[in-house]
Amino acid sequence: MSAIHIIADSTCDLSPEQVERYHIQIVPLYVTINGKSYQDSIEIKAEDIFRHVAEGGDLPKTAAIPVGTYTQIFDNALKEHDTVICLTIGAKFSSCYQNACIAAEGNDRVVVVDSANLSTGFGHVVLQAAQKAAEGLSHSAIAAYLRESIIPKVDASFIIDRLDYLHKGGRCSTVAALGANMLKLKPCIVVQDGEMRVAKKYRGNFTACVTQYVNDRLSDPDALQKDLIFITHTRAEQGAVDAARAAICDHAAFDSIVETVAGCTISSHCGPNTLGVLFIRK
16 A cells, blocks of 8 residues: 555646656546536536637536545545545636535545646645655655645636637627737736736737747746746647747746647637746745
8 A cells, every 4th residue: 555645636737747756646627518517627628628629619617526436536535545645626716626625525635726827827726745755754644745836826828819719708898809819919918826817918910929929928038937838728839838848948947848729628728829837936
């Protein structure tokens, strides 16, 4: 029996290599299209969503992991592991955290942590938990470390090429979407205090805007932890990904630059050609 088992939901957008290396159990959220529910990134992929919307379909709806599913997962995990750390997408984005807490209630062998983030901002928290577990910390000590020393320092943001998905999802008015498209504005969305906010609007070609965006996010290299930075995107054009990587290298020598593709939950809200650089500050 191993000591600690790490569980995270599918919105953490980690690479398959990272999931395998750290033995992380990924639990999928659900995506509903035309009344049928699918497991995120298992039964449906982001490109399926993009094709559906491009053909005139409505945006899919996403759903949290139910309490009963968490209960079963925790029970099964504790048959083979001493303790469990369950990490979730930010509580202000989904009821996954609330549901996991209900499932873990009264069980001191399970600790649930709200990442207060999404995508690989959340992924950073998961990896930090796995690394501390490998160092031999207890599940409760790891939870305290994450809440105090990691979660407040995660820098997560995205630049969005098109606003039709945000508009269809009710997150952007028709007037705002039309004006932004006419002016070729590309908004930067940041995660602050567990919520998404517009930080800045860039104007022009998406690839050029990506370079400006990365320059702004990494403008103070001395304030960055340089072990890992993610480039996470929703099937973005290769030129934009290359531009992000080049801009990162111009600012700081990160030990590892990892490119990941966002799953269905992020993709269904932001649409194709969204890209973010996500890292941890000192």
